[in-house]
Amino acid sequence: PTTAPELALPTSAALFERAKNHIPGGVNSPVRAFRAVGGHPVFMQSAKGAWLTDVDGNQYLDFINSWGPMILGHAPDIVLDAVQAAIPASLSFGAPTRREVEMAELIKQMVPSIEKVRLVNSGTEATMSAIRVARGYTGRNKIIKFEGCYHGHGDSFLIAAGSGALTLGTPDSPGVTEGVAQDTLTVPYNDLPAVQHIIEVNEGQVAALILEPVVGNMGLVAPQEGYLQGLRDLCTQHGIVLIFDEVMTGFRLARGGAQELYGITPDMTTLGKIIGGGMPVGAYGGRQDIMDNVAPAGKVYQAGTLSGNPIATAAGIAQLTYLQEHPELYDELNRITTRLADGTRQIAAELGLNYTVNQVGSMFSVFFTDKPVHNLADAKHSDTEAFGRYFRAMLHRGIYLAPAQYEALFVSTAITDELVEVYLTACREAMREAHGL
Numbered sequence: 001p002t003t004a005p006e007l008a009l010p011t012s013a014a015l016f017e018r019a020k021n022h023i024p025g026g027v028n029s030p031v032r033a034f035r036a037v038g039g040h041p042v043f044m045q046s047a048k049g050a051w052l053t054d055v056d057g058n059q060y061l062d063f064i065n066s067w068g069p070m071i072l073g074h075a076p077d078i079v080l081d082a083v084q085a086a087i088p089a090s091l092s093f094g095a096p097t098r099r100e101v102e103m104a105e106l107i108k109q110m111v112p113s114i115e116k117v118r119l120v121n122s123g124t125e126a127t128m129s130a131i132r133v134a135r136g137y138t139g140r141n142k143i144i145k146f147e148g149c150y151h152g153h154g155d156s157f158l159i160a161a162g163s164g165a166l167t168l169g170t171p172d173s174p175g176v177t178e179g180v181a182q183d184t185l186t187v188p189y190n191d192l193p194a195v196q197h198i199i200e201v202n203e204g205q206v207a208a209l210i211l212e213p214v215v216g217n218m219g220l221v222a223p224q225e226g227y228l229q230g231l232r233d234l235c236t237q238h239g240i241v242l243i244f245d246e247v248m249t250g251f252r253l254a255r256g257g258a259q260e261l262y263g264i265t266p267d268m269t270t271l272g273k274i275i276g277g278g279m280p281v282g283a284y285g286g287r288q289d290i291m292d293n294v295a296p297a298g299k300v301y302q303a304g305t306l307s308g309n310p311i312a313t314a315a316g317i318a319q320l321t322y323l324q325e326h327p328e329l330y331d332e333l334n335r336i337t338t339r340l341a342d343g344t345r346q347i348a349a350e351l352g353l354n355y356t357v358n359q360v361g362s363m364f365s366v367f368f369t370d371k372p373v374h375n376l377a378d379a380k381h382s383d384t385e386a387f388g389r390y391f392r393a394m395l396h397r398g399i400y401l402a403p404a405q406y407e408a409l410f411v412s413t414a415i416t417d418e419l420v421e422v423y424l425t426a427c428r429e430a431m432r433e434a435h436g437l
């Protein structure tokens with residue numbers, strides 16, 4: 001196998017050493033520490049389009065895209081221009097502004113199941129608030145979530161959570177009380193009878209069922225045929241609020257997210273990332289009769305000093321408007337991603353590895369197992385050691401992948417056919433290097 005030359009990362013290494021003295025684990029979000037893949041993180045300096053540049057001047061093709069929001073690639077002019085135009089008018093008012101209204105209108109147009117929407121500052125805030133509202137609305141305490149789904153770091157969700165909580169092997173976090181944990185019921189993904197059973201055992205006690213309609217946080221896992229409709233029917237039958245957490249899938253898998261793609265209408269939806277174009281933002285919304293329980297319209301309290309921030313809404317409106325006006329962009333994103341996913345699958349097959357590559361729209365994952373992956377137990381068949389070697393081999397060839405097996409990759413419109421070839425060439429070499437082939 002060809003081995004890529006070692007990357008020179010002296011500035012990243014030095015910054016990480018400094019960071020560890022001041023920041024827990026040296027990072028402000030666990031996955032960034034590269035714990036699952038070895039080595040130390042790469043500190044970034046700038047990015048444009050498909051390319052990242054680190055603090056040592058190395059360049060990488062980006063397949064994380066800030067975990068989703070940079071769907072148009074990095075620093076697109078339309079978003080930067082909108083932000084620059086907004087800056088002189090002040091960075092925050094803590095009072096209502098015109099753009100908050102425009103943003104709400106835009107979200108409602110693109111995601112028709114949302115009749116009213118509240119802006120917050122992160123996906124975590126969106127999901128925490130959504131279940132509070134569902135509890136207030138139903139007068140019930142329990143929620144159902146799925147093993148390996150991640151909904152941010154709210155206490156109620158750190159039970160059998162995916163993403164960084166899964167990678168670090170601490171899905172049940174210290175600091176979450178037993179009382180909270182008891183109100184979170186967990187079941188395997190893609191198993192309808194399991195959901196039916198847990199609802200029946202807890203009849204009349206379940207406020208909400210929350211899920212990623214396409215899971216990005218145990219690697220990419222698609223809902224099986226009929227699964228989302230089955231959940232919809234169960235929730236309707238038992239008076240349970242169905243919440244689609246579309247923080248990753250919203251405005252990405254289609255203009256209207258996974259709910260548009262699969263034709264299923266949830267009662268509530270949580271959003272984040274993409275709607276801020278890279279600025280810190282989130283949102284939750286849904287049926288009017290449910291959302292009118294939120295203060296000051298109703299009694300369920302939820303607030304935020306910086307919510308609806310003028311710069312975040314400027315960036316978000318610019319990006320969402322672009323997505324709305326360019327529906328053709330989704331077909332192209334999907335075509336490019338299919339080339340990446342199929343190409344990876346073929347390379348793994350040629351090498352006799354037969355790895356499972358899951359793809360939905362512009363999200364995909366390479367599971368280092370030859371078994372199909374429909375849930376967390378399946379995902380855990382993956383050879384995470386080999387994945388770590390592959391990740392490093394790709395990084396050294398200038399390809400920036402998610403630094404853990406249990407994460408999805410996000411493709412931006414900046415990836416051209418030519419760049420697909422760059423990726424596939426690196427993939428073939430890195431697969432061989434990682435397996436000594």
Ligand code: PMP
Pocket residue numbers: 067122123124125127150151152153163212216217245246247248272273282
């Ligand atoms: N829900 C989902 C589906 C997510 O993927 C994430 C973050 N990756 C969150 C919620 C939490 O969002 P944030 O990191 O913005 O708090």
